[in-house]
Amino acid sequence: MVAQTSGNLFGAIATSSPVSTFFRKASTVAVPSGVATTSPIQTNNFWGNLTLGDQTSYVYTHPYAVWMSTLSKFKGLAVSDQDASQRVFGSDNSEKAASYFYMPAGNKCVVLGSSDFEKGMSIKMANLAKLSAEVKLQSAKAGYLSCHLVQGMGFISGVYYDLIPEVHSGIGIKSVSGATSPRTGTNKYTIVLNDGRVWSMYVNFTDNQTCSFALKDNYHIIGSNSINNCSIQLARDKFSSYDSAAGCFPTAVTLKASVSGSTGTYSFNYTTQGSSNKGTSLIYALPHQIESFTSSTSSKKTAATLLDTVHGEMTGYLTNVFEMSESLPTSIGIDPWSSISGWSKPSYTTDEMSKIKAAALIDAAADVYTASNSDSMYFSGKVLDKYAYVLYVLYYVVKDESASKAFLKKMKTAIERFSNNKQTYPLCYETNWKGICSTGGMADGDTSLDYGNAFYNDHHFHYGYHIHAAALTAVVDKALGGSWYKDIKDWVNTMVRDVANPNESDTYFPVFRSFDWFIGHSFAHGITVYADGKDEESSSEDYNFSYAMKIWAQVIGDTNMEDRANLMLAISKRSIGTYMLYNQSNTVMPSKFIGNFVSGIKFENKIDHTTYFGTNVEYIHGIHMLPITPVSSFIRTPEFVKEEWETGPLANLVGSVDSGWKGILYLNSALYKPTLAYQFFISGFQDKWLDDGLTKTWALAYSAGVRQ
CATH class of the missing domain: 1.50.10 (Glycosyltransferase)
Structure with missing residues (x-):
């Protein structure tokens, strides 16, 4: 497992076995086969649905929703991203506001798949960490597809190992066309879906490999041959900053933090795979993060924006580090405390x-x-x-x-x-x-x-x-x-x-x-x-x-x-x-x-x-x-x-x-x-x-x- 924390602030509380008063007992909920169990497994984490039940429910990486699609002709890692116009609102309640809202998550906008999956596909979960996880979709007769899930990732990236790549869309594909390559060893395509929405696709080759892509039918883009250790990256829309980051994607995150007086600084430090023109990947930030970014991170802002499910608009940054600063509540202890202007300390008549x-x-x-x-x-x-x-x-x-x-x-x-x-x-x-x-x-x-x-x-x-x-x-x-x-x-x-x-x-x-x-x-x-x-x-x-x-x-x-x-x-x-x-x-x-x-x-x-x-x-x-x-x-x-x-x-x-x-x-x-x-x-x-x-x-x- 990749380390998630570093520095004294994240030093262990203890490393000993829990006290014997807590007797040992196994849950009736078993860990699915194929889920790595060498370390304690996150139970309340963003990728948790992929370790539960039949492992086909949704995971929200923000802004994307992803899941393992097992539908015939659409097998692979499915991806959804929706617009504000697609939000569903409940009727107004007694407070004269919408009673709920949600994003329809099940639209298979694009699916990272393989024609080899039609002969059988299974899932394995590896490198399970707090801020990341690796999904491996294994073909029954050939190789496998490796996809790292990291919150905020700008691309859905999959590395193909001895598979014929295929990209599906449950919405349907109006057109796929080649676009200007951002760098040597990377081919770029623009995919227009039947609903008019655009996705960008980058194919990154190693060892002088090649593979051409063409529209197989209205729902599938097929690769011409098997590829090994080559990646396909999909991203919603066609922002120029995608060209700067194509070829590089995060695989893990290390959380770091330090405190000085009443100021706390924390950062997400992304481990990446591959290379890009900018030397970084593109990571989408949530509104509350943007408010607290230090200048070193704020300067990496791009024009890329996508709407998240329930957190408003996210903004893309060309960086491998998100650094944020916060003012800490160091003055609050056990006594009554208030942030009302002019209040200083408790006193009683x-x-x-x-x-x-x-x-x-x-x-x-x-x-x-x-x-x-x-x-x-x-x-x-x-x-x-x-x-x-x-x-x-x-x-x-x-x-x-x-x-x-x-x-x-x-x-x-x-x-x-x-x-x-x-x-x-x-x-x-x-x-x-x-x-x-x-x-x-x-x-x-x-x-x-x-x-x-x-x-x-x-x-x-x-x-x-x-x-x-x-x-x-x-x-x-x-x-x-x-x-x-x-x-x-x-x-x-x-x-x-x-x-x-x-x-x-x-x-x-x-x-x-x-x-x-x-x-x-x-x-x-x-x-x-x-x-x-x-x-x-x-x-x-x-x-x-x-x-x-x-x-x-x-x-x-x-x-x-x-x-x-x-x-x-x-x-x-x-x-x-x-x-x-x-x-x-x-x-x-x-x-x-x-x-x-x-x-x-x-x-x-x-x-x-x-x-x-x-x-x-x-x-x-x-x-x-x-x-x-x-x-x-x-x-x-x-x-x-x-x-x-x-x-x-x-x-x-x-x-x-x-x-x-x-x-x-x-x-x-x-x-x-x-x-x-x-x-x-x-x-x-x-x-x-x-x-x-x-x-x-x-x-x-x-x-x-x-x-x-």
Whole structure:
């Protein structure tokens, strides 16, 4: 496997076997034959569909969609790229915006194939890495086609080994014509499809080989003879920059990063094959990347642009390095924090302190051990975390040491049920794909139990709550002279490794299971096939994991882990603030959709303004809010929250909500108008308006703490 990270920032957390409390168990989902299993396999990654089921579902490399086509006469690696006019929008919803939109992914615009595949074709997956993978399509009687998948690649490139090349189109081919060759050893063709759209084809020869191409029929372009170690590259449209890059394509990516003070720099460093006039390939960049490019990368911009599936317009760059810079949230810790202009630090009046203390003493009387005794890692984590915030308030806000010590004991006992793996459904180390999974639903394949944790769904959501609860409890314990964090360190670190292992020398977990460094946020979906690609429903529980990792890193003194967490948060702010949270000035997302203010469920090929658990408006908006933490205001800016509340549906909706979502909506309003939130929680408040992951104690402490 090609190295994906380098530098101290990505040093391994640990390389030892997961602690023995996680017993070993194999998933009912087997790894398909032909998928290389020498290293842990990515479960939530962009190329995941090619390792699942019959391995024919779509993979989104952005801007292209690719898949293995097994249809007779169209066998090979199929490619789709669509225009804005082909977007499909759902009817307007109650928020007067399109209820969903997607790109039709199944159009076989072009297919890299071979006449030899008609005698039989099989797939192998090799060189599986976080940011790349190699697809090998093997002929039954001849050679094979090798295609490297890399996010942002400008060409779909295939290297032919002892095959007669053939390019198909399910749309139909109007014409294919030779064009001026950009360089010696490369032949260029222009393909016009029946829908009028144009594709460019480059054929790159080695060892003085030749092969001419002609239209076989309305759907196939056939090569005159077998070729070996020669490549064909296909790209949508006919930009001049394609000529500069033809002959060179990326095969792998190394992620590098460094931190200096509150500035983080990270880069994608592309390993390439072949050569070109420019000495580089062409890589398409997403809008959020372009905003953060350093000058060295910005200068490589071309006129090539293609529309992505759900991320707006991508722009081509002639470069082998994408370098980006971000401002890190280094000032955010465990105290209430706000990005409201003029706010500096939390402070409380005597009256506020009295109300917070009264609420804290009531919440501290809870039986945390029983309350957290759930068959769900998700819900138990939420309960533990909400009470960890109560412990924080008792010690740091109320400053009641006696009450803090008593409640600390309760918290440690409750958390130790999980660190000792004695919960209803214990966690195991799953040995097929390699990771820490719930055993709930694993034996009978029930993906609905605990949101499919056993199948690698939502690990960053679930474990983020547990990690933060343990971290905040350990903070108070250390302040009181304890060293309890040492007892739970291996357990917490193992959860961090499962979700965000930073280094391939840790051979027990894939690198960064959840976080997609190219897209800029995590994906929640695991090892079941989704035709629209990986997805995520809760942006807030995504960055809650990074925040939890940051606080835990402070507890154990791991500055590299803290830097990584800060960098992930900074990237998430930019990405989520572009593709999932919509200021009404957003020009990246479709104008028909930004009136929803939030994405709902974001797939790689579709955004659906709904949730997996219901269509209520408060659900759709609230799942992108909870939990409200010190880092919330960093991602959910006051400007966005104000628009969502006042221009969007929330101000008119909140009065009719009579559930725990009401408390979530009002605490979220503290991100732009803290007094509104604080008054709600002190005036006629009812406990039924508390979400199961929220206490009145934290709601008062946060909303009062960020008031100016």
